[in-house]
Amino acid sequence: MYKCRLLKRSVVLSICLVDMTVAFYWQLWSFSTMCTEDKGLTFARRNPWNCNSYLVCMYGTTLPGQCPPGLVYSDATQTCRDPVPSELAHCGRSVLASLETACIQRPGWKFRSPFSCAQFFECKSQRPSAGFLSSSGKSSSAPSTSGGTERQGQRENPLQLMECPYPSYYSTTTSSCESFDKVQCGTRPKPKAPCDYIQYRQLCDSPHCLPCSQRHPSCVGHSNGAHPLPRYDNLYILCYSERTFDVRKCNSGYIFSTTKKTCLKNADVKLRNGDIRPPPLLL
Numbered sequence: 001m002y003k004c005r006l007l008k009r010s011v012v013l014s015i016c017l018v019d020m021t022v023a024f025y026w027q028l029w030s031f032s033t034m035c036t037e038d039k040g041l042t043f044a045r046r047n048p049w050n051c052n053s054y055l056v057c058m059y060g061t062t063l064p065g066q067c068p069p070g071l072v073y074s075d076a077t078q079t080c081r082d083p084v085p086s087e088l089a090h091c092g093r094s095v096l097a098s099l100e101t102a103c104i105q106r107p108g109w110k111f112r113s114p115f116s117c118a119q120f121f122e123c124k125s126q127r128p129s130a131g132f133l134s135s136s137g138k139s140s141s142a143p144s145t146s147g148g149t150e151r152q153g154q155r156e157n158p159l160q161l162m163e164c165p166y167p168s169y170y171s172t173t174t175s176s177c178e179s180f181d182k183v184q185c186g187t188r189p190k191p192k193a194p195c196d197y198i199q200y201r202q203l204c205d206s207p208h209c210l211p212c213s214q215r216h217p218s219c220v221g222h223s224n225g226a227h228p229l230p231r232y233d234n235l236y237i238l239c240y241s242e243r244t245f246d247v248r249k250c251n252s253g254y255i256f257s258t259t260k261k262t263c264l265k266n267a268d269v270k271l272r273n274g275d276i277r278p279p280p281l282l283l
Contacts, residue, residue, distance in 0.1 A: 001280060054066075116197075117180075195213050235249050
């Protein structure tokens with residue numbers, strides 16, 4: 001498993017992939033990058049991370065194939081045969097390393113993430129890194145706002161995990177961030193609360209910070225419209241489709257009425273039992 005170290009940016013995340021993603025990308029990836037340099041030809045080649053399978057390239061289109069159990073595909077003979085030690089070196093190569101190689105060949109390429117409908121992977125051109133993880137799981141170093149020292153010749157991982165601004169989702173149709181109600185997520189998890197997005201969990205990393213859910217209230221479970229903010233009688237949230245669209249503050253001398261769903265003069269509203277007035281929330 002790769003350990004994550006989140007960057008202090010709003011939508012750029014570090015790479016954090018686990019073994020389970022191998023099966024996911026086997027189904028997701030069209031493998032088109034494996035044949036682009038040989039368009040116009042028909043041939044077969046080994047799968048970069050699975051010795052038991054191969055890829056058939058036909059005029060730029062890639063079709064995956066599988067050898068019988070116990071056999072491996074040989075580039076030398078173009079057939080499935082008994083394993084040969086000299087041809088097994090690539091078997092331990094991870095799917096992440098193969099994706100990184102494809103990214104170098106196709107900067108700007110984007111594809112969805114299995115972890116969240118708001119996240120996607122993007123291939124970036126290589127340049128000095130500010131702390132992205134390599135395929136070995138080790139973080140490189142370079143000058144950045146968070147400090148660190150530069151390592152001569154160190155390059156950024158070309159495969160970056162990105163996140164759409166809240167509450168957008170990543171569309172596989174347009175390959176861009178779109179309004180959440182216009183995106184078909186399929187099996188991808190659908191984040192709704194602000195703190196379901198890593199960008200909000202990164203905004204305060206001090207041990208003295210309030211929990212994310214208190215700093216960025218959720219509308220999950222609420223109907224459309226205005227709702228009270230627990231423990232704050234002069235604040236309320238605006239919800240739409242269980243997404244938090246705004247946190248608003250009543251004018252001085254007014255508090256939010258849970259029955260009228262609007263701000264009323266303090267004298268006209270009976271405080272809820274147990275309500276207290278903590279320090280103002282940072283909006």
